[in-house]
Structures are given as structure tokens and as C-alpha cells.
């Protein structure tokens with residue numbers, strides 16, 4: 001049996017408050033395409049950054065051809081023959097194709113020739129690398145003259161120019177159309193047949209089955225398993241990506257859906273080109289509605305339209321007070337909608353502000369809309385949420401960056417609760433936090449909705465972890481290919497059919 005070129009084992013990596021990788025392993029063999037699969041937030045990009053020297057692992061070993069390596073910078077990894085093409089093409093459109101391929105390591109004339117760049121050699125070199133990929137284009141033309149797919153291939157050519165052992169592609173196809181993807185795949189198969197080990201990160205099932213020999217699935221920062229693509233069915237793969245549904249509902253939860261009230265938020269044919277097919281959806285008072293589906297199925301896109309973070313180009317939203325389209329989050333907030341985004345790092349916690357300041361942020365942002373509270377009242381309010389949600393912090397004045405991920409997440413939840421919204425949209429609220437904190441958070445979510453007196457909040461709950469969606473929701477809407485594909489009520493929830501709907505092949 002051939003030995004792996006690259007072997008990672010026991011890799012751990014944490015960021016403040018977030019365990020991004022826990023005991024991760026990965027093996028790459030020469031002459032194979034290996035798909036690294038996992039939902040958003042599973043840890044794929046972090047693993048690649050560890051592999052390419054962008055991050056240092058907290059623990060674990062990496063071997064190349066059996067020898068331990070520890071790349072400290074991306075240049076180290078490159079020198080070892082580990083080449084990466086990132087999602088965004090990092091090239092200069094106004095330079096020529098050849099310049100892009102050779103930039104940083106131009107062939108030069110000898111010192112007798114003045115040590116200047118040898119342009120004839122640059123062009124020959126660029127043609128040589130492109131020929132390996134069966135691409136014959138004018139290398140003196142500016143890169144911008146070519147399509148995105150050709151640009152993507154130029155990026156690969158650049159990566160392969162100097163003897164590569166391993167080629168890593170992080171979501172290389174996300175901006176390509178079908179024909180371009182096919183071209184790219186032809187090139188990748190050719191490189192594989194030449195003996196290169198290719199690691200291909202994607203969340204598209206079809207592409208994985210079209211290209212990969214072997215699949216490693218990551219979930220929740222851990223390696224779920226390694227499989228031969230031929231041995232793993234589509235359904236089994238999705239099952240491993242989203243997590244096996246629980247065998248039974250935890251007993252401490254009442255599995256009966258509570259009587260829910262009048263609709264508080266309705267989407268009527270709400271859609272946006274390229275993001276979401278017209279969607280009809282209704283959220284009742286005191287109800288937790290879960291959105292399930294794979295990355296790209298339209299979950300976050302739906303949330304953003306309901307919150308006005310993106311503007312719909314068809315359909316409308318109805319709330320108790322109004323009916324229409326949002327043109328900004330401000331309008332949605334004024335209508336009582338709050339959105340706790342999945343992008344915690346960019347839109348979420350402000351790490352050097354205190355827990356209390358972080359909680360008060362959303363309230364302050366809309367204080368123009370309501371009578372101002374005194375500073376003391378605001379502080380008392382923040383302190384109350386710290387107590388009610390059990391946020392573990394030394395004090396309310398501690399910088400939020402010092403809290404664990406789960407407690408940061410609860411503080412963000414408190415931020416939106418403080419605005420007393422009628423509707424709360426939670427996008428991946430449990431991402432990156434530990435099991436215990438997840439359960440606390442889900443309990444808090446259900447308690448907010450299920451009030452005896454019928455004044456509960458209406459909550460839209462989005463999570464990549466199917467067990468969580470099933471555990472938390474009174475009703476689950478399954479999205480696939482940017483449209484609704486099925487709806488289930490708690491109690492009549494059949495986990496297997498939910499999975500089958502998620503995993504079904506898209507209609508041709």
C-alpha cells in the first residue's frame with residue numbers, strides 16, 4: 001500500500017473562546033483527489049491554514065514523506081512543496097498571465113546580462129506550466145482579458161510552477177459556472193494522474209462525487225471520518241456532515257408543540273435573484289421555527305432578507321404593523337425583528353468592550369427610536385441579562401474577549417433580547433461553543449418562546465447541526481437549492497426523512 005505524502009494527526013487549534021480544531025487528523029496520498037467536506041464552521045479553513053503555516057497548531061504533528069515538518073510561515077510550506085490556491089483569486093488582473101505566474105520568482109539573466117528579468121524565459125516558463133494543464137493561451141496578454149475559470153487555472157499554474165507535492169484548493173469553484181467547473185476538473189484529474197496529491201475543499205456534494213477518490217468529513221472542529229468516495233452514499237455523507245439525529249428526544253424536553261398564537265412574521269413569495277427562490281413562510285407567536293439545510297441551501301439568505309440585510313427583489317414581508325419590503329435592517333428592527341448573525345467575528349462581539357457594553361450596543365443603536373433610559377437603568381438591564389442567561393464572567397466590566405465562546409454567544413443573545421424584539425432570528429448561535437454551553441443556549445431559546453401567558457418571542461433558529469434544529473424547534477422548514485423542500489412539525493418529526501430531503505439530488 002502506498003504511504004501518505006502528508007499526514008496530520010492530533011491537531012488542536014483554539015482561538016480565544018473558540019475551539020476551532022480538536023484532535024484532527026488527515027492523510028493525503030499521492031495521485032488522489034481528497035475532498036475535505038464539512039459544513040460552514042466545521043474547521044476546514046483553519047486546518048488548511050495550519051497546514052500552510054498561516055497558523056501554528058497548539059498541538060499535533062504533521063509529516064511530509066514521513067518526516068516531521070512545522071511550517072512557521074507560508075513560504076516554509078511552499079518550499080516544502082505544499083501549494084495552496086485560496087477561494088479568492090489573489091492575482092493582479094492588469095499584469096500579464098506570465099507575470100502573474102512568475103511574480104516573486106522571476107527568471108533572471110546572469111549578472112553578465114545585468115541580472116535583469118529575462119522576459120523570454122518568463123514567457124517560456126509560463127507556457128511550460130500551462131502546458132502541463134493542457135492550456136494554451138497568450139501569456140503576454142493581461143490576465144483581466146480572461147474568464148474567471150482561466151484566471152483560476154492561472155492561479156493553480158502559479159502554485160504548481162515550482163515542484164509541488166501537494167495542491168490545496170479551498171473552495172475553488174464557488175465563483176465558477178458549470179462549464180468552468182468541468183474545465184477545472186479536467187485539469188485536476190490530469191494533475192492527479194501525474195501523481196500530485198490534491199486536497200479539495202468544497203461543500204458541493206455533486207462536485208465531491210464527480211472528482212474525489214477519498215473523502216474526509218469534518219464536523220464541529222473534529223474529524224468525523226475518512227472514507228473512499230465509492231463506499232459512501234450521498235445520504236451517508238450528509239448524515240456525517242450534519243450529525244446523526246438523536247435516537248430520541250431528550251426526556252427533559254416536552255416533545256409536544258405548544259399551542260402557538262397568531263402569525264407575527266410572514267414571508268410571501270420573498271426572493272432574491274441568485275440567493276433565494278420565492279419563499280412562503282409563517283412564524284407564529286411563541287414558536288421556534290428551525291431552518292435546516294446544507295450550506296448554500298438558502299438558510300442565511302432567507303434570514304438576511306427577513307432582516308433587511310439584503311433587499312428582496314420579489315415578494316414581501318408582513319408583520320403585525322406593516323407589509324412591504326425592507327430596504328435596510330433599520331426598518332426591520334423598527335418592526336421588532338432582531339438578527340443575531342452567524343458572523344460573530346465581524347458583526348458580533350467587540351472584543352475589547354466590556355460584557356455590559358456589548359449587551360447594550362443594540363439598544364443604544366436604536367435609542368433614537370425610543371425614550372432614552374438612564375445610564376443606571378441600562379446598566380441594571382444588562383446586569384439582569386447576565387444573571388438570567390447565566391453568563392459566566394468575572395464582572396460586567398470584564399472585556400468580552402476574555403469570556404469563553406459560549407458565554408460570548410450568550411452575551412450576544414442578550415444584546416438582542418434587550419431590544420425586546422417580537423421576532424428573533426438566530427443564525428448558527430451554537431457555532432464553536434462546547435456541548436454544555438450549547439444545551440444551555442438551546443434551553444434559553446425554548447424558554448424565551450414558550451411562555452405560559454402567550455407573550456413568548458417568535459424565534460427563527462438556524463443551525464448546521466441537524467440534531468440541534470430538531471431538538472430546539474416546534475416546526476422545521478427544510479431548504480434545498482435555495483427553496484423550501486419540506487416542512488415538519490415537532491412530534492411528527494421523522495429525522496430520517498428530514499435527512500433524505502436535505503440529501504436529495506437536485507432536480508436537473
Ligand code: ADP
Pocket residue numbers: 015016018019020038039040041042043044045046047345431432
Ligand atoms: P470552515 O472553513 O469549515 O467553514 P473555519 O475553519 O473557517 O470553518 O472555522 C472554524 C471555527 O473557528 C469557526 O467557529 C470559526 O468561527 C472559528 N474561527 C476561524 N478562524 C478564527 C479566528 N481567526 N479567530 C477566531 N475564531 C476563528
Ligand code: MG
Pocket residue numbers: 044045046
Ligand atoms: Mg472555510
